[in-house]
Amino acid sequence: MDILTVKDLKVSFEAGAERLNAVRGIDLEIKSGEVLALVGESGSGKSVTSKAILGILPRGARIEKGSIKYRGRELTSLTESELEAIRGRCISMVPQDPFLSLDPIARVGEQIAESVFCDGCLSRSEKRRYKRQRALELMREMGIVNAEERFYEYPFRMSGGMRQRIVIAEALAPSPEILICDEPTTALDVTIEAQILDLLGGLKKDRGLSMLFITHDLGVVARIADRVAVMYAGKIVEVGTVDEIFYDPKHPYTWALMSSMPGGTEKRLKSIPGSVPDMRKKITGDAFAPRSEWAMEIDYAMEPPFFKISDTHRVASWLYHPDAPRVDIPKDLRKRIEERRAHTDGRG
């Protein structure tokens, strides 16, 4: 069953006399216990999508159109206080920068305790004790040793990786069903990143938590996601299972993203030639066409619909129209994919 369904979502920002179309009509669904990765270059509309879902769009932003449903309940028409009941308890967020989201002058344990949800008729002191206990449990679950001591520490005394653990504990404190992680490992080095990804992967396995995992780095996706949606210029251009996207990518933009992935332990991505379009201008046709060596005339004239590759795999590119010339995935990329497949198969 889908617990989150986004349909034809459009979000725009005030930009002087014009409007900037940050999200231009996207569909997403997340099933219970599933991790969906949302991948795309910086500026493609990933964070705006997540903020729209949580109802925390900044001033000047507007949902133009579309529907966001949590367990069948429409969120876009809720009042602020109704939304507050959803945020945290149902859908919770791990923000990109753990330093900015923590209060610098409050002890980390108390910050987690504050987010613990506790109803029922407990006395004030019972509540306090319960929340503290839960905060400590969460800290331990996050792999923090000496949780009792660290409870009283301030964020600035902690390393980036430790702060990220605290922020995840805080997001989990109200026991949400869906966790939205917006680039949770971007600020971390490769070793710590791997630890945090394992931690998040464990939450999926042990708690059956559903996740929307946002990243610009396709490399981290294979470690955590079940399905992947690739986003470009405010649209989803390809969606499929992790295997479909990694072994059989179809959209030229997905090819470009994959070719930009670094090898080995290097963390820096190579940049994709060209730049993302100006989202204040009306985009006609396929937004990626000006950067694609496979662009055809129709790509500049008409927006491509989704073509079905399998029941789970869809791609928005005219290349998959029955009348389009057959195009194959670039040779270099094919080779990398074959190598990766051999490597993965070798490990069983």
Ligand SMILES: Nc1ncnc2c1ncn2[C@@H]1O[C@H](COP(=O)(O)OP(=O)(O)O)[C@@H](O)[C@H]1O
């Ligand atoms: N507060 C804001 N005001 C105006 N434009 C914004 C604001 N936040 C984001 N945008 C614009 O919306 C688009 C999508 O941004 P964002 O969702 O942050 O991208 P991503 O998270 O994929 O890097 C970008 O063109 C960005 O400039």
Ligand SMILES: [Mg+2]
């Ligand atoms: Mg972002």
